[in-house]
Amino acid sequence: MFLKKVALLSAITFIGGSAVSACEISARVSIVGNEFPAIQTVGAGAQECTGAEVSSNLTKDHQSINVPGMQGNPAEYTSAIIANSSIVALMNEDVIRPLDDLVAKHGSDLQSSQLIKIGGEIMAVAFMANAQHLMYRSDILEQIGVEPPKTYEAMLDAAKMIREQGIMENPIGGAYASGWNLAQEFNNMFLGYGGSHFKDGSAEPNVSSEAGINALNMMKQLSDYMNPDFLTHDSNATNAEYRAGNVALLNMWGSRAASQTTAEGVTDAVKNGHAISGPMTVGGGSVPASTLWWDGWTVAKNISDEEAEATFVAMMNAIRPSKMEDENIRTQAVWLIEGYSPTEAAVGVFEAAKMATTPYPMLPYMGLMHSALGAELSDFMQGKESAEQALADIEAAYVASAKEKGFLN
């Protein structure tokens, strides 16, 4: 009986809540995007709209379906939720439309920092920021008597102490799964050592450099303190290790900070000891060995103006400022929405922004570089080849694919 009352009560609040939002649309809305909690919230927010069908397809594999799903005419997806890396693919294929007129008409709730302008046109509306930064076990660091590391060198020292004192065998965690994750960790370290992926203003690769060698050597040293299976550990597996209390220090996505201690089966030691801070620097550099990201939404080009407008209205409803009053939603991400006050879980990303972390490069050929890195780095990490050879292989693999795609001759 009690449960029924609760259900009824929440149903009433829910109906009341959606009545307040009063989002009316008159044409189809279809969303494709990634599946972490903040994006789930955005997808659900768009579905509050009434008057026409709003469907969402939120999946880890969104990158491989968003371009094909928007190339048709009419496009299957009217909106793609993307990040600064994946908007490039949509721009390259010319499947998203400029939003200037829609922002003028319906975008009064937006802050100017949310508008992603490319060549003077608004191409996307950002709603959250993200960056990888340090997460650590404060109890373990207290036990060995060191401050949370601010550099990767200090992280190595702390890891050494933890291992030597027999507290943990593999105290460092990292999403080093071969492929996208491993390449991303290289990008972090490479930028931290002051490297730049391409020769100025061209698509010529530039990773075969001192910064590249330093980055690889640092990654190798870190991996000595990781679970021996590290080449198969993506963010999820790394977090599982952390939650199980097997890892004390890790460089992890800010978007996962809030859920780190709320998942099922997290031990009390981890719950109480969990702490976060800003990204680390490396090799005496001042720029953090991390990248700054934003997540936002776009509107498809190959749809009718009515559908575009409906999509814009529904997506605006999903990120309206009043959403920030909900405590659960507020902790899910570092929102760029008006009315957001940072929670404890946001410290790391804000620190990353304050430290002038380099944004992930938004270049048409960066995706090819990322793939080449992902494919060619694992040999080095397994100790099968030298850093120089690995970097030469990366450049060669990148050049082959860049020639195919017409970025290099």
Added chain:
Amino acid sequence: MRHRTFFWFFLPTALAMLLFIAFPIVSVITQSIFAPHSAVLIEVETCTPLVGCTNETKIDQDATRALRQEQPLGRFVGLEIFKDRGHLAITEVNEIWVQSRSLTDFFIGLGNLPFYRAIAFTLTFTFVVTPFVIFLGLIIALTVNALHDRLKGLVIFFSLLPFVITPLIGALVLFWMIDSRGILGSFIQWLFADPDLSLKASTGLMWMALLVYGVWHAAPFAFVIFYAGLQTLPMDQIEAAQIDGATRFQQVRYVVIPHIMPLVTFVALIQIMDNFRVFEPIVGFNAAAHAQSVSWFIFNDLQGETRQLSSASASSVLTIIGVAILLSPVLVRTWQDFKGKT
């Protein structure tokens, strides 16, 4: 059969083959010899949150559209994609040949090129898994056939399970079992008294795991085929062999195996084709760091943020050529058998 009857009889099959086999092959071949146009790049001001405005490169869509309209298929590149580093790597192979002092040197150099490394794994997988599958399938079939009728159904059901499970799921189950914290992974660590031993971190052990998975998954297929074949065994020949004093092994060697030889050829054919396209276990075992196959390359090319259709098509064409080469001895034999009969 009259030609006319044959024509109408065969027409539906021919149409289906044209639609589902011939056209896709023509399509991948076309895509592999055309590549996207040269990108027209322009610098524009880009403004993003928390960072502000910077100058970034983007593709000039108007110019690109004009290029595309002129030549919708893209830029003709001939065999360039086949020859690049991601595929046959002609230039690189030549360089390695010139630079290496011994054959070992040469093969180590080849191992650094993605295509040849993938071929090495693919061929190992094909030629280890195929014979084991046939051998194991035959053993299971003979054992089950000798069982009491009441037990047969149950044993057949359990023997078939590995084949019933979706390949990817089967691979994932094994993947978690061989994790250094999984049941098999921990057991191996205990067995060799080495807490750092990890199947997933060692290329050799990972290859073994993949091979074991391959045999485990496909053996039931061979078993079912052979078991069906055993039901047609001519009992009079077996009896004759028994009267002649043939042992169990001799009966199998001289009566059973010759009888089901056509089935062995069939299983070998299917298995070579399947194993050459090995893909699911690599994804399921997250083994791309240790083992890659040509099929995995196709997946990888299409999966990145920038899809490489030409490269994926070239890999597909190379797979077709590879399968054709591997099957040629079997096909030639079948053709000779056919000609011998007519």
